[in-house]
Amino acid sequence: MSSIAWFRLASPASFFPLARRLVPWFSAGAAVLALAGLWLGLLVAPTDAQQGDAYRIIFIHVPAAWMSMFIYIVMAFWCAVSLTFNTRLAAMLAQALAPTGAMFTVLALVTGAMWGKPAWGTYWAWDARMTSELILLFLYFGYMALRNAIDDPRRADRASAVLALVGAINVPIIYFSVKWWNTLHQGASVSLTSAPTMAATMLAGMLIMAFAAWFYAIAITLIRVQAIIIEREQNTRWMGELLPWIR
Amino acid sequence: MFANVEFALACGEALIVTGANGSGKTTLLRMVAGLTQPHIGQLSWRGAPVAAFDHALRAATLYIGHAAALKDDFTAEENLLSLATLHGAAPDRVALGNALAEWSLGQHDDIPARVLSQGQRRRIALARMDLARRCLWVLDEPATALDASGVATLEKRVSAHLAARGVAVIATHKPLALAGIMRKLEL
Amino acid sequence: MAAILEITDDTRESRAWRGFAWSMTRDLNLAIRSKAELGVQLLFYVIVVTLFPLAVGAEPLLLRTLGPGVLWVAALLASLLSLSRIFAADYADGSLEQLALSPLPLPALISGKIAAHWMSTGFPLVAVSPLLGAQFGLTTDEGWLLALGLLIGTPTLSLLGAIGAALTLGLRAGGGLLALLILPLYVPILIFGAGSIEAVRAGLGASAQLSLLAAALLATLVGAPLAASAAVRIALD
Numbered sequence: 001m002s003s004i005a006w007f008r009l010a011s012p013a014s015f016f017p018l019a020r021r022l023v024p025w026f027s028a029g030a031a032v033l034a035l036a037g038l039w040l041g042l043l044v045a046p047t048d049a050q051q052g053d054a055y056r057i058i059f060i061h062v063p064a065a066w067m068s069m070f071i072y073i074v075m076a077f078w079c080a081v082s083l084t085f086n087t088r089l090a091a092m093l094a095q096a097l098a099p100t101g102a103m104f105t106v107l108a109l110v111t112g113a114m115w116g117k118p119a120w121g122t123y124w125a126w127d128a129r130m131t132s133e134l135i136l137l138f139l140y141f142g143y144m145a146l147r148n149a150i151d152d153p154r155r156a157d158r159a160s161a162v163l164a165l166v167g168a169i170n171v172p173i174i175y176f177s178v179k180w181w182n183t184l185h186q187g188a189s190v191s192l193t194s195a196p197t198m199a200a201t202m203l204a205g206m207l208i209m210a211f212a213a214w215f216y217a218i219a220i221t222l223i224r225v226q227a228i229i230i231e232r233e234q235n236t237r238w239m240g241e242l243l244p245w246i247r
Numbered sequence: 248m249f250a251n252v253e254f255a256l257a258c259g260e261a262l263i264v265t266g267a268n269g270s271g272k273t274t275l276l277r278m279v280a281g282l283t284q285p286h287i288g289q290l291s292w293r294g295a296p297v298a299a300f301d302h303a304l305r306a307a308t309l310y311i312g313h314a315a316a317l318k319d320d321f322t323a324e325e326n327l328l329s330l331a332t333l334h335g336a337a338p339d340r341v342a343l344g345n346a347l348a349e350w351s352l353g354q355h356d357d358i359p360a361r362v363l364s365q366g367q368r369r370r371i372a373l374a375r376m377d378l379a380r381r382c383l384w385v386l387d388e389p390a391t392a393l394d395a396s397g398v399a400t401l402e403k404r405v406s407a408h409l410a411a412r413g414v415a416v417i418a419t420h421k422p423l424a425l426a427g428i429m430r431k432l433e434l
Numbered sequence: 435m436a437a438i439l440e441i442t443d444d445t446r447e448s449r450a451w452r453g454f455a456w457s458m459t460r461d462l463n464l465a466i467r468s469k470a471e472l473g474v475q476l477l478f479y480v481i482v483v484t485l486f487p488l489a490v491g492a493e494p495l496l497l498r499t500l501g502p503g504v505l506w507v508a509a510l511l512a513s514l515l516s517l518s519r520i521f522a523a524d525y526a527d528g529s530l531e532q533l534a535l536s537p538l539p540l541p542a543l544i545s546g547k548i549a550a551h552w553m554s555t556g557f558p559l560v561a562v563s564p565l566l567g568a569q570f571g572l573t574t575d576e577g578w579l580l581a582l583g584l585l586i587g588t589p590t591l592s593l594l595g596a597i598g599a600a601l602t603l604g605l606r607a608g609g610g611l612l613a614l615l616i617l618p619l620y621v622p623i624l625i626f627g628a629g630s631i632e633a634v635r636a637g638l639g640a641s642a643q644l645s646l647l648a649a650a651l652l653a654t655l656v657g658a659p660l661a662a663s664a665a666v667r668i669a670l671d
Contacts, residue, residue, distance in 0.1 A: 135618050135621060138614065138617070138618045139618050141614060142614045142615045142618065145607070145611055145614055145615075146601060146602070146611065146615060149602070149605045149606070149607035149611055150605060154671070155668055155669070155671060158668045158671075159601045159665065159668050159669070162597075162601060162661060162664055162665050162668065163601055163615060166597060166619070166661055167618070167619075169657075170618070170619050170622075173622050173650075174618065174619075174621055174622055176622075177621065177622035177625040177626060177646075178621070178625065180625065180626075180629070181625045181629060280535060281535065282531060282534065282535065282670055282671070283670075283671050284671065299667070299671065300534065300535075300667055302537075305535050305536065305537055306537045308535065310531065310532070310535055312528055312531060313528070314526075314527055314528025314531070315527070315528060316527060316528040316529045316531070316532045317527060318460075318464060318527070318529070319527075320463075320464055320467040320468055321463075321464075321467075329456075329460055330532065332452075332456055333456060333532060333533065333536045333538065334532075334536060334537070335449075335536070335537040335538065
């Protein structure tokens with residue numbers, strides 16, 4: 001991949017048709033993987049000795065939690081690219097990723113609560129991972145709120161990029177401190193990953209669902225970035241030629 | 248806002264920027280001072296292209312914008328000393344006194360700036376010209392609120408700056424009588 | 435002819451020190467002259483701390499348990515209250531542009547402003563905290579530990595907060611947005627600060643928490659002025 005090809009791709013004008021072409025592939029992939037994963041998770045994987053069938057929610061909870069963290073890292077990466085190379089497209093990609101990341105975080109929190117009730121009798125146990133997940137949600141909201149509060153798109157791009165990078169540096173520190181806090185206060189706390197001996201099918205199910213979530217995230221982000229490109233580039237010539245009805 | 252603007256200045260020349268309200272004079276001047284990056288286009292200083300906040304450009308520029316950058320709680324002298332130190336100079340009392348006298352601010356020594364009139368505040372802002380030796384002067388509507396004697400002092404100082412091979416970019420509504428080569432740019 | 439000494443033959447370090455000294459002394463002078471704002475954070479701190487016993491009752495054991503947490507959270511909130519003012523005045527009167535265009539390094543200038551801000555808002559909290567701690571049944575040793583933790587922690591809060599203040603310069607959204615941006619970053623400081631007293635009560639030492647607070651301070655001393663100056667430049671663009 002020569003560097004020339006990358007820079008050609010770095011303009012919204014050339015990325016837009018590529019995004020359009022890729023969406024159906026990733027959507028189909030997500031659907032297939034999700035079906036496979038859910039089949040494994042809901043039907044094939046054995047009933048857990050301690051938790052019965054209620055544990056099956058981890059097939060959504062764990063992939064959602066993984067994606068929530070992964071998307072933040074990817075978002076921070078694109079923010080770093082946008083600041084270093086001063087490109088609009090990287091900032092638009094970060095802007096498109098944030099709502100999906102927040103959605104996965106909420107999903108992880110809700111499914112975590114749903115799991116907590118039958119498993120440990122309480123919806124919210126203030127354990128380290130869920131509390132860190134909640135703070136991650138605040139970081140996503142902060143990024144989106146800052147973007148919304150700034151009218152000038154260029155300033156919004158750059159300010160929220162700085163915020164995302166500061167947040168990314170702090171995420172390990174926050175996680176570490178929350179873990180510390182949890183061990184100090186909870187004593188014998190139950191960890192949500194201590195689903196004990198994982199049958200191979202359980203692990204396979206979670207991995208397949210994780211890939212399904214990843215493909216879904218890519219597809220939905222590509223759709224959203226197209227909308228962002230249309231909105232922000234609507235006054236340019238290439239957009240007028242491509243979508244004449246936009247005028 | 249504006250497009251296809253191009254100009255080049257040599258030592259001893261001034262660029263007078265005119266245009267209607269909202270035509271982008273302030274934005275252009277802020278680009279020249281290095282506060283803003285142009286969306287498309289390039290600013291070059293001494294032959295080399297510079298980005299916003301470039302260090303060489305900052306060291307050579309005196310930017311006096313719309314806002315006077317004065318602290319209401321400081322007197323005229325304290326404001327001048329503070330700004331001059333920020334610009335990297337260390338003027339002594341005599342130099343400060345001379346600058347204040349040049350701009351007819353000598354009598355207002357102990358008065359905090361919040362009490363002074365707009366014209367007097369503008370004079371304090373402009374008095375920085377006397378205290379920091381810079382090659383490029385970027386002045387945004389410097390004659391605002393100045394009376395005739397203030398405008399005369401302004402013209403005298405800018406002309407002296409141009410004669411000493413300095414460069415100036417000035418946005419103004421009122422015509423200024425300057426001694427030196429003046430290029431005009433209408434936005 | 436009068437002397438306008440242009441300092442040109444200097445190093446980046448000496449310019450940084452001059453920038454730091456200039457902005458710190460200037461901001462302290464301004465804070466002293468406009469006495470209106472001094473002491474407001476302190477009063478806010480005292481009031482918020484007083485609200486808790488009113489809300490949960492004055493049962494001594496409960497207050498003793500809650501005490502460190504309440505005192506730390508109130509310090510966070512008091513710090514948050516004053517943050518927007520670090521840059522607001524300079525932004526409004528055009529001084530911030532002059533700071534950004536100065537040959538003195540912007541991170542150094544910002545560090546000086548933060549130092550002045552902490553001295554006028556954070557340090558009073560540190561001084562008064564042992565007294566308030568006594569109201570919550572903290573022992574003398576715990577009171578000193580609280581003050582020490584706040585002494586190390588509140589500068590970090592000011593430094594982190596300055597980044598948020600710079601990012602939200604001039605926005606209509608105001609204080610709520612700043613709180614949303616900054617409070618997640620404050621969480622580790624809160625955990626280690628309040629946790630230090632918990633640790634002492636549990637019989638473990640507080641050295642680990644205090645070292646972590648100190649490490650956070652050192653890291654922020656280096657990183658926050660850089661991030662804040664990037665944010666200031668973005669806001670001025």
